[in-house]
Amino acid sequence: MNEVVCGDSLDELVLFPDEYFDALVTDPPCGIDLRKLTWDTDYGGRDGWIEAHRQIFGEVLRVLKPGAYALVWGIPRTAHWTATALENAGFEIRDVVTHVFGTGFPKGESLDKRIDRAAGMFDERPVIGEKEVLDYGANPEDYPTLGGKGVRLPRKIVPLTGPASPVAKRFAGWQTSFKPAGEPWILARKPHGTSDARAIIEHGCGALNSPECGVDGTWVRNVVMSHAPDCADDACAPGCPQLDLGKAARFFPIFHHSAKPGAKERHAAGSNTHPTIKSIDLMRWLVKLITPPGGRVLDVFGGSGTTGVGAIMEGRQVVLIEREPGFADICRRRIALAEAEMGEDLLL
Numbered sequence: 476m477n478e479v480v481c482g483d484s485l486d487e488l489v490l491f492p493d494e495y496f497d498a499l500v501t502d503p504p505c506g507i508d509l510r511k512l513t514w515d516t517d518y519g520g521r522d523g524w525i526e527a528h529r530q531i532f533g534e535v536l537r538v539l540k541p542g543a544y545a546l547v548w549g550i551p552r553t554a555h556w557t558a559t560a561l562e563n564a565g566f567e568i569r570d571v572v573t574h575v576f577g578t579g580f581p582k583g584e585s586l587d588k589r590i591d592r593a594a595g596m597f598d599e600r601p602v603i604g605e606k607e608v609l610d611y612g613a614n615p616e617d618y619p620t621l622g623g624k625g626v627r628l629p630r631k632i633v634p635l636t637g638p639a640s641p642v643a644k645r646f647a648g649w650q651t652s653f654k655p656a657g658e659p660w661i662l663a664r665k666p667h668g669t670s671d672a673r674a675i676i677e678h679g680c681g682a683l684n685s686p687e688c689g690v691d692g693t694w695v696r697n698v699v700m701s702h703a704p705d706c707a708d709d710a711c712a713p714g715c716p717q718l719d720l721g722k723a724a725r726f727f728p729i730f731h732h733s734a735k736p737g738a739k740e741r742h743a744a745g746s747n748t749h750p751t752i753k754s755i756d757l758m759r760w761l762v763k764l765i766t767p768p769g770g771r772v773l774d775v776f777g778g779s780g781t782t783g784v785g786a787i788m789e790g791r792q793v794v795l796i797e798r799e800p801g802f803a804d805i806c807r808r809r810i811a812l813a814e815a816e817m818g819e820d821l822l823l
């Protein structure tokens with residue numbers, strides 16, 4: 476039975492017996508004050524964050540079968556905290572699956588502007604032209620409803636300025652961070668205390684689904700890729716990672732959808748305001764990779780339920796735990812729609 480539980484995972488996991496789930500696929504907070512979301516940082520700094528997540532992952536360890544795999548999202552800056560929390564909870568860290576995409580946007584002001592500001596010369600920056608920028612308007616909360624394939628976001632024209640101070644001129648065009656193009660999914664495993672083969676015989680989980688997730692049906696590579704939002708079936712748009720890879724792209728699983736879902740996918744079961752929604756295609760692949768057919772997958776940071784939708788579409792059973800009642804409601808709607816769409820194909 477698929478289930479959405481509303482509550483804190485640390486409290487709610489006691490409802491489940493030992494060795495109940497075949498896999499964990501989850502997208503936890505990342506501790507960087509992501510878009511000022513309280514769930515992300517309210518643990519009292521690095522050590523508090525790791526300890527709070529160790530406690531949750533400790534309970535997850537109990538409810539997973541021996542040898543079961545976990546795929547846990549991280550952001551490059553703090554994925555080591557997530558991995559530490561998993562390891563401190565008793566998981567073995569096995570690998571990292573890198574999800575490559577072309578939709579990430581660098582955040583913040585350009586370096587030469589920041590240097591001019593710090594040097595007190597911002598007002599002296601010469602106007603060297605004009606440029607078009609996205610106009611999010613006065614209400615940033617509209618953000619989740621913007622975008623999607625074929626939707627032209629509002630734009631405005633602003634003056635383009637050049638560096639003023641000598642240091643800003645020297646570092647014009649340099650940056651202090653990357654354009655995000657890859658995110659890690661940490662592959663961890665509950666120790667089984669025996670050989671892999673014996674653990675799989677005894678518990679029926681703990682293998683990687685090469686036939687369905689590997690490009691050539693043998694080995695799964697630990698890189699997975701998404702198209703840019705404007706790619707068509709027969710031609711990629713600028714910014715798509717496939718264009719950079721050229722022929723080598725054939726070695727990697729590539730989703731014909733962007734890393735961030737468009738409005739149609741986001742709102743398919745009614746309004747979905749979750750700010751960090753993942754794409755269904757990605758979650759389907761991750762669930763399918765580590766959960767045996769018909770198996771039971773757990774997500775302890777359910778959000779708006781994309782792991783659940785992916786699991787149902789892949790014929791797996793799912794339990795989602797989500798702390799915020801509004802998001803838990805969205806999970807329930809999306810799960811119900813996925814179940815209805817799968818109909819008789821559901822292997823429950």
Ligand SMILES: C[S@@+](CC[C@H](N)C(=O)[O-])C[C@H]1O[C@@H](n2cnc3c(N)ncnc32)[C@H](O)[C@@H]1O
Binds near residue numbers: 749
């Ligand atoms: C990064 S989001 C997951 C988004 C999800 N992958 C999706 O596609 O919608 C993390 C979610 O975990 C929830 N959360 C944070 N701490 C939690 C906890 N201790 N127990 C249950 N849910 C929690 C937050 O409310 C948030 O919705």
